[in-house]
Amino acid sequence: GLSASAALARRPSITGAELRSAVPLPPPFQVPLPLPSVLKPVSTSGGVDRYEITQREASAEILPGVRTPLWTYEGTFPGPTIESRRGRPVTVSHRNELPVPTAVHLHGGRTPADSDGYPTDLVLPEGWQEHSMHMGHGSGHGMHDPRAVVTELTRDYTFPLDQRPTLLWYHDHRMDFTAPAIWRGLAGLHVIRDDAEDSLGLPAGRRELPLAIADRAFAADGSLDYPALDPTLRERPGVRGSYLAGVLGDVILVNGAPWPVHEVDAARYRLRILNASNARHYELEAVTDDGRQLDLVQIGADQGLLAAPVTHRLLPMAPAERYDVVIDFSRVPVGSRVRLLNRLGAGRTGEVMAFRVARTAADDSRIPRTLSNDLPTWRRADAVRVRDFSFRAGRMGGGHGWLIGGLPFDPARSDVTVRLGDVEVWRLVADVHHPVHLHLVGFRVLSRGGRPPLPHDAGLKDTISLRPGESAEIITRFDGYRGRYLFHCHNAEHEDMGMMANLEIV
Ligand code: C2O
Numbered sequence: 001g002l003s004a005s006a007a008l009a010r011r012p013s014i015t016g017a018e019l020r021s022a023v024p025l026p027p028p029f030q031v032p033l034p035l036p037s038v039l040k041p042v043s044t045s046g047g048v049d050r051y052e053i054t055q056r057e058a059s060a061e062i063l064p065g066v067r068t069p070l071w072t073y074e075g076t077f078p079g080p081t082i083e084s085r086r087g088r089p090v091t092v093s094h095r096n097e098l099p100v101p102t103a104v105h106l107h108g109g110r111t112p113a114d115s116d117g118y119p120t121d122l123v124l125p126e127g128w129q130e131h132s133m134h135m136g137h138g139s140g141h142g143m144h145d146p147r148a149v150v151t152e153l154t155r156d157y158t159f160p161l162d163q164r165p166t167l168l169w170y171h172d173h174r175m176d177f178t179a180p181a182i183w184r185g186l187a188g189l190h191v192i193r194d195d196a197e198d199s200l201g202l203p204a205g206r207r208e209l210p211l212a213i214a215d216r217a218f219a220a221d222g223s224l225d226y227p228a229l230d231p232t233l234r235e236r237p238g239v240r241g242s243y244l245a246g247v248l249g250d251v252i253l254v255n256g257a258p259w260p261v262h263e264v265d266a267a268r269y270r271l272r273i274l275n276a277s278n279a280r281h282y283e284l285e286a287v288t289d290d291g292r293q294l295d296l297v298q299i300g301a302d303q304g305l306l307a308a309p310v311t312h313r314l315l316p317m318a319p320a321e322r323y324d325v326v327i328d329f330s331r332v333p334v335g336s337r338v339r340l341l342n343r344l345g346a347g348r349t350g351e352v353m354a355f356r357v358a359r360t361a362a363d364d365s366r367i368p369r370t371l372s373n374d375l376p377t378w379r380r381a382d383a384v385r386v387r388d389f390s391f392r393a394g395r396m397g398g399g400h401g402w403l404i405g406g407l408p409f410d411p412a413r414s415d416v417t418v419r420l421g422d423v424e425v426w427r428l429v430a431d432v433h434h435p436v437h438l439h440l441v442g443f444r445v446l447s448r449g450g451r452p453p454l455p456h457d458a459g460l461k462d463t464i465s466l467r468p469g470e471s472a473e474i475i476t477r478f479d480g481y482r483g484r485y486l487f488h489c490h491n492a493e494h495e496d497m498g499m500m501a502n503l504e505i506v
């Protein structure tokens with residue numbers, strides 16, 4: 001057997017093996033950008049917005065001329081967007097008509113533990129046999145502690161949404177199987193707004209675009225290609241991609257469409273970008289036809305508005321990170337194009353989407369110099385504890401996996417116990433690229449590589465991209481709710497291969 005680190009050493013540091021689609025790919029910037037539909041509540045009485053989502057198989061014409069079978073929320077990929085107001089509770093009733101159990105997590109939500117989508121709190125499909133839940137793949141812990149397993153046929157998730165307005169996303173979180181479930185389509189957006197943000201005058205309405213970027217690969221018949229989960233099949237000739245390193249596809253989708261194009265006014269647009277990829281990192285730049293880089297004015301991070309805008313030319317994005325960015329298309333001639341490119345890609349994976357500047361237009365939007373003044377200002381001296389966590393490859397069961405502090409995920413083990421209300425500093429260190437995500441809380445980046453944080457670390461985060469060999473310090477207050485939460489790597493394959501730990505708040 002090859003050790004995980006040896007296998008990784010043979011690959012470029014931030015990439016897994018790339019899957020190559022076996023179907024003809026469309027030329028770039030031809031398919032119109034789809035905007036996910038906004039889900040209508042089934043009821044708004046009693047001060048609660050109530051939604052119903054059926055998880056079911058569906059298919060879509062993602063690539064021209066072929067149909068792609070998907071696992072979906074409500075029949076679409078991405079799933080429908082939920083629009084909420086800060087502090088107004090939402091209940092989402094999920095019904096599982098897929099062939100497998102699922103768990104739903106609202107990423108970035110300040111959610112009570114029983115609605116947080118713990119990986120063994122399953123929504124079962126009709127007729128699912130209990131014993132088939134124990135056929136975990138190579139992650140070596142298929143036999144769960146049955147006491148940790150909660151199972152239902154439908155499930156109501158309740159979200160107080162008493163938190164800063166921002167772009168969240170919901171996605172599958174079933175233990176050992178999160179990565180393939182997201183790859184097959186189980187992801188959607190959830191936006192929280194409030195009056196303070198609405199009054200800022202930021203670009204809005206059709207000048208606010210959600211952009212969920214995700215790579216995929218396609219088999220000749222249009223179905224999604226994904227390496228076998230069975231470790232004995234992974235090395236089979238013809239099976240490409242690495243479940244261990246993280247799976248990368250050669251097709252870049254935005255809101256489910258390959259390399260789309262969107263017609264815009266010569267005006268400011270607010271782009272709410274999510275990296276919904278399993279393992280692919282991007283370095284985004286907006287490039288004009290004559291090769292100039294446009295400013296990407298960052299106004300918000302994972303957990304809402306920054307204190308003040310930060311201007312980037314290149315914006316690195318790890319899986320699960322969100323950046324709220326304004327681009328001013330009045331800076332290019334009408335009739336020209338602005339391409340959103342990925343500096344970390346090569347060939348087609350270096351292209352993301354394009355904007356065609358169609359017409360001049362009035363623009364009364366603005367980017368205020370002060371965006372928010374409610375960001376937490378925790379200082380090192382506020383912390384009652386400093387903890388260290390390593391994110392590294394290592395042995396897991398009889399094979400190889402990804403470990404936090406030397407251990408693979410075990411739902412029956414308590415890893416970290418924190419007192420409600422405590423401020424803590426966590427020092428994180430990585431061997432290869434690991435985007436580290438904490439449930440329940442937002443955090444601030446105190447340092448990176450022993451130096452001050454980078455410009456894109458600004459604001460309140462819930463996911464931090466640790467680069468190969470890098471360490472970082474984050475600070476947060478664990479408030480909100482007591483209960484069992486998680487922290488993990490958001491390379492979805494790493495997460496399935498053990499890189500997750502329990503965070504108990506007492
Ligand atoms: Cu995006 Cu634990 O989740």
Ligand code: CU
Pocket residue numbers: 402433434435489490491494495499
């Ligand atoms: Cu990782």
